[in-house]
Amino acid sequence: MTRIALTAAALLLPATAFAHPGHVETAGFAAGFLHPFSGADHLLAMVMVGLWAGLLGGTARLALPGAFLGAMALGGALGMAGLALPGVEAGILASVVVLGALTGLTVRLPLLAGMGLAAVFGLLHGHAHGTEMLAGSAAGYAGGFLAGTALLHGAGLALALPFAPWARRLARAMGGATTAAGLALALVG
Template sequence: MIPATMKRSTLSAILLLAAAMPAYAHVGAGTVWSFTAGFSHPLSGLDHMTAMIAVGLWAALKGDKATWAWPLAFVSVMLAGGVLGMLHVPMPFVEPAILASVVALGLLVALAVDLPVSAGVAVIGLFALFHGYAHGAEVPENVGGLGYMAGFAVATALLHAVGIAAGLGLGWRFRGLARAAGAACAAIGAGLAFGVV
């Protein structure tokens, strides 16, 4: 059982983090290969933020190995996708797949879908590939981009941690709130897809 003070502290930290999100424009202006630019990229788009927090929430709802395996899978495959993007390997449907990931991950949380850990890794890895590709495609050809990739990997891991902390902080007693957050994520994805958000 998680003490009430820990739950309140976790929720307070999440709210403070959300309130303190930097007001960056989408990456593309200025230096797009620095650690800072890479770190700010996932924090500058509602699609990236909601999908990555949803991964953490879903991992917390599943528990056990999924708590670390699913976020690790996302970050690892995202980095591989980033390399593909940096190499400009053609990949169709990147933006639609990212929007679909927001809706799908939100629904997986909202419905508390209980997949085996390996199946969850496959689903998350598929979506991570597209998110990583979008990040990597923005790196100019004449730079290495390692700092940028490290930045978006760290930011992604932190967003996963926010989702995990929220899921664990709410615990079984308030599981409905985590599922409601998943429904909100799916709604945001649908809104982005139809240009409403």
């Protein structure tokens, strides 16, 4: 019996890797608000945007989350309209990996480049949300997932507070390792 249970669990485990396995409730503000908390992919990416922005400090603290949220709203509208974007699920997975690396290495991209990257990832996450919206409840659901996302960005910003000065000192000490070229070398090396 234990072998059957373990086999069943092992067979079901890969399904958790999918960003959107088919949520039952996709109507209203509450469903939209809870959605970003329902999968590790959304949760990690959205917290990482706030954490990376908080570690960078300055204008990035509002600019990166703002770019993510704005593009997420656009992506949600595109998804709800039925317009397909290529590679959404792969892009969502990439967002977790890339944002984790950027945060872990405290990579300092030019502000517009960081905003652009956050916006691309926001567009993909928003599209995934938008394809799940029910037409009659789009405004409530969209407002909910934007509010939930903003809360997760805020959590990342709060997590960065005690580490930001240390991370900035480390980034200055590491020099080239925290630039875009340094990130590329770290990822391939």
